Amino acid sequence: MLTGMHIAVIGGDARQLEVIRKLTELDAKISLIGFDQLDHGFTGASKVQIDEVDFSEIDAIVLPIPGTNGEGHVETIFSNEQVVLTEEILRNTPKHCTIFSGISNSYLDNLIKITGRKLIKLFDRDDVAIYNSIPTVEGTIMMVIQHTDTTIHNSNVLVLGLGRVGMSVARAFRALGAHVKVGARKSEHIARISEMGLTPFHLSELEDVAKDIDVCINTIPHPIVTASVLSKMPAHTLIIDLASKPGGTDFRYAEKRGIKAILAPGLPGIVAPKTAGQIVANVLSQLLLELMDETGGD
Numbered sequence: 588m589l590t591g592m593h594i595a596v597i598g599g600d601a602r603q604l605e606v607i608r609k610l611t612e613l614d615a616k617i618s619l620i621g622f623d624q625l626d627h628g629f630t631g632a633s634k635v636q637i638d639e640v641d642f643s644e645i646d647a648i649v650l651p652i653p654g655t656n657g658e659g660h661v662e663t664i665f666s667n668e669q670v671v672l673t674e675e676i677l678r679n680t681p682k683h684c685t686i687f688s689g690i691s692n693s694y695l696d697n698l699i700k701i702t703g704r705k706l707i708k709l710f711d712r713d714d715v716a717i718y719n720s721i722p723t724v725e726g727t728i729m730m731v732i733q734h735t736d737t738t739i740h741n742s743n744v745l746v747l748g749l750g751r752v753g754m755s756v757a758r759a760f761r762a763l764g765a766h767v768k769v770g771a772r773k774s775e776h777i778a779r780i781s782e783m784g785l786t787p788f789h790l791s792e793l794e795d796v797a798k799d800i801d802v803c804i805n806t807i808p809h810p811i812v813t814a815s816v817l818s819k820m821p822a823h824t825l826i827i828d829l830a831s832k833p834g835g836t837d838f839r840y841a842e843k844r845g846i847k848a849i850l851a852p853g854l855p856g857i858v859a860p861k862t863a864g865q866i867v868a869n870v871l872s873q874l875l876l877e878l879m880d881e882t883g884g885d
C-alpha cells in the first residue's frame with residue numbers, strides 16, 4: 588500500500604484517470620493539478636491549483652506521458668489552467684521526490700539536472716514498451732483496414748525495424764495471413780526474423796525490396812523511407828509511419844509521388860486509452876511501492 592505517500596498528479600488525458608484510480612486504490616494521498624473540469628471524483632484525491640500545493644510535502648510527481656513541452660507547460664485536457672513545471676517547484680520538493688513521465692525532452696532533462704531530482708521515463712522501460720506495443724498493433728491494423736480496399740490477408744507487408752513495436756507488428760500481420768518481410772540492420776535481428784518464420788532483409792537492400800509491396804509499416808525513428816526508396820515503391824503502397832515525430836518517411840516526396848503516407852503517433856491513447864492507462868498505472872504503482880520501501884515511508 589502507498590499509505591502516507593503524497594503524490595502530485597499533474598495534467599494528462601484519459602490514460603491518467605487509470606493512474607489516479609490505481610493510486611487511490613493503494614491509499615496514496617493525491618493532489619490533482621489540472622483536473623478541475625473532471626466530473627468524476629476519486630476518494631483520497633483532491634483537485635487543486637498548482638500554486639495551492641505545498642511541494643515540500645510531495646514524495647512523487649506524476650506527469651502525463653509526453654511530460655512537458657519545450658517551455659515546461661504540462662498539457663491539461665481536463666482544465667483551462669496554465670500549468671508550468673518550474674525549477675522553483677522542484678527545488679521546493681524533498682530530495683527523495685521522484686518525477687515520473689512517459690518521455691522527456693531537453694527542458695525536463697535540464698530541470699532534473701539543475702535540481703538534482705530523479706526522473707523515471709516510463710516509456711524507456713522494456714516492459715512498458717512491450718505492453719504498449721499491443722494497442723499500437725491494434726491501432727495499426729485499424730489504420731491499414733481503413734486506408735486500403737484489399738484484405739491484409741495475402742498482401743505484401745514490409746515492416747521496418749525489429750524493436751519492441753516492430754516485432755509485435757510483424758507477428759500480428761503474419762497471423763492475419765500477410766506475406767511479411769522485415770528489415771533490420773543487426774545480424775541477430777535478421778536471425779530472429781528468420782526464426783519467426785518471416786522473410787528478413789538487410790536495410791541496405793530496402794530499395795530493392797520496396798518494389799513489390801502493398802503496405803509499409805515503419806518503426807524506425809530515423810530517415811529510412813527516403814525519396815529514393817519511395818521512387819521504387821508501387822504507387823498504391825500505403826505507408827503507416829509509427830516512429831516518433833517526425834517519423835522516418837519523406838512525406839513531402841511521398842505526396843509528390845501520390846503515395847499515401849500517414850504519420851500515426853499515439854495509437855494506444857487513441858484506440859485503447861483505458862488499457863494504455865492501465866499499462867502505465869501498473870508499472871508506476873510498482874515503482875512507487877519500491878520507492879516507498881527505499882524511503883521507509885518518510
Ligand code: NAP
Nearest residue numbers: 723748749750751752807808809829830831851852853854
Ligand atoms: P525500439 O525497441 O528502440 O526499436 C527501434 C528499432 O529501430 C530497432 O529495430 C532499431 O534497430 C531500429 N533503428 C533505430 N535507429 C535506426 C537507424 N538509424 N537505422 C536503422 N535502424 C534503426 O523502439 P520501439 O519501442 O519499437 O518503438 C519504435 C518507434 O515507435 C519509436 O519511435 C516509438 O516512439 C514509436 N512508438 C509509436 C507508437 C505509436 O502509437 N505510433 C507507439 C509506441 C511506440 P537497432 O537495434 O539496430 O538500433
